[in-house]
Amino acid sequence: LAKTTQPISMDSYEGQEVNITCSHNNIATNDYITWYQQFPSQGPRFIIQGYKTKVTNEVASLFIPADRKSSTLSLPRVSLSDTAVYYCLGRGTDKLIFGTGTRLQVFP
Amino acid sequence: ETGVTQSPTHLIKTRGQQVTLRCSSQSGHNTVSWYQQALGQGPQFIFQYYREEENGRGNFPPRFSGLQFPNYSSELNVNALELDDSALYLCASSSDRDLPYEQYFGPGTRLTVT
Numbered sequence: 525l526a527k528t529t530q531p532i533s534m535d536s537y538e539g540q541e542v543n544i545t546c547s548h549n550n551i552a553t554n555d556y557i558t559w560y561q562q563f564p565s566q567g568p569r570f571i572i573q574g575y576k577t578k579v580t581n582e583v584a585s586l587f588i589p590a591d592r593k594s595s596t597l598s599l600p601r602v603s604l605s606d607t608a609v610y611y612c613l614g615r616g617t618d619k620l621i622f623g624t625g626t627r628l629q630v631f632p
Numbered sequence: 633e634t635g636v637t638q639s640p641t642h643l644i645k646t647r648g649q650q651v652t653l654r655c656s657s658q659s660g661h662n663t664v665s666w667y668q669q670a671l672g673q674g675p676q677f678i679f680q681y682y683r684e685e686e687n688g689r690g691n692f693p694p695r696f697s698g699l700q701f702p703n704y705s706s707e708l709n710v711n712a713l714e715l716d717d718s719a720l721y722l723c724a725s726s727s728d729r730d731l732p733y734e735q736y737f738g739p740g741t742r743l744t745v746t
Contacts, residue, residue, distance in 0.1 A: 558733040567636070567722045567737025568675065611674055613733065619665070619688045620724075620733060622674030 528612045533627040542599040544626050546612030549593050557588060557595045558613040562625070568611065572597070602630050634659055636725050636738035644744045645713050653708045653741045655723035662727060663687070664706040665735060666698060669720040681706055682728070710743075718745045 529547040536542045548557065556575050560568040572579055574586040574595070585598040599606055609625040637656045645651050657664055663682045667675035677690035681700035695711040704725070710717055720742050724735035 556731075556733060565739070567724065567740055569737065570734045573731060573733055609674075619677050619680060619690070620667075620675070620735060621677065622667075624672070624674050 528623050530610075530612050530623065530626045532624065533629070535629050535631065536602055537631050538603055539601050542602050542606070542628060542630075544597045544599075544610055544612075544628070545594055546597070547594045548612070551592055557586065557592075558620075559584070559586065559597050560611045560613065560620075560622070562609045562611065563607075568622070571610075599628075602628075604630050604632060606630050636723060636736050638721075638723055638738040638741050640741060641739070642742045642744075644746065647713055647715060647745055649713050650709065650711045651713060651743060653710075653721050653723075653743070655706045655708070655725075655738060657704045657706070657725035658736050660727055661725035661736070662704050663725060664700055664704065665724045665726070666706070666708045667722040667724065667737075668692070668717075669722060669740070671719075675722055678708070713745045715745050718743060 556573050558573040559571045561571050562568040572581055572584050572586045574588050576588050579586045587596040607630045609627050611622050611625040613620055636658050639654045665680040666678040668678055669675040678692050679689040680687045684700045697709045700706045720740040722737050722740045724737045726735045
């Protein structure tokens with residue numbers, strides 16, 4: 525099982541870039557790294573997924589170094605609406621294994 | 633395109649009772665997964681159904697059971713409710729044609745057991 529470790533919480537201000545790093549030392553060769561976002565009283569929402577190097581979409585960027593033992597989710601210019609819990613998943617199946625996530629609080 | 637819907641939104645039950653939660657998949661999705669989320673925790677995988685067959689189960693006792701129907705909607709049944717079953721129950725649908733870890737979650741059913 526690919527256990528992931530990420531900070532419990534982070535604070536930021538509107539307009540700043542936020543980087544959330546996740547450690548997954550035991551990731552398997554065929555595992556992808558996936559990130560989900562969850563707002564209060566809602567189900568999680570898929571943000572981004574990658575295998576190596578860099579992936580970018582309209583929401584975020586995901587940076588994965590060559591050894592794949594960690595990954596960094598980058599949120600450019602956050603707004604108040606980005607306040608949420610962010611989960612890093614490193615399991616190589618579709619039975620998603622969530623940790624406790626990183627609670628991001630964005631202040632005005 | 634209709635997203636994942638769940639019913640009811642909230643539910644209060646007494647210990648020992650039975651409960652059925654319902655989920656309608658997103659159009660075109662043939663896989664449904666159920667998760668339990670306790671307060672302050674991440675979702676925990678209960679089980680998954682693919683084309684009406686159970687396709688994987690997490691560390692939950694047999695009193696948690698499910699069904700998937702031909703239209704790919706699904707039910708989660710919990711018998712002999714315990715206080716610790718109080719949680720947000722989430723269902724997520726996905727398609728075997730999409731990324732395996734890209735699941736679409738419903739808003740959840742908040743179950744309170746007293």
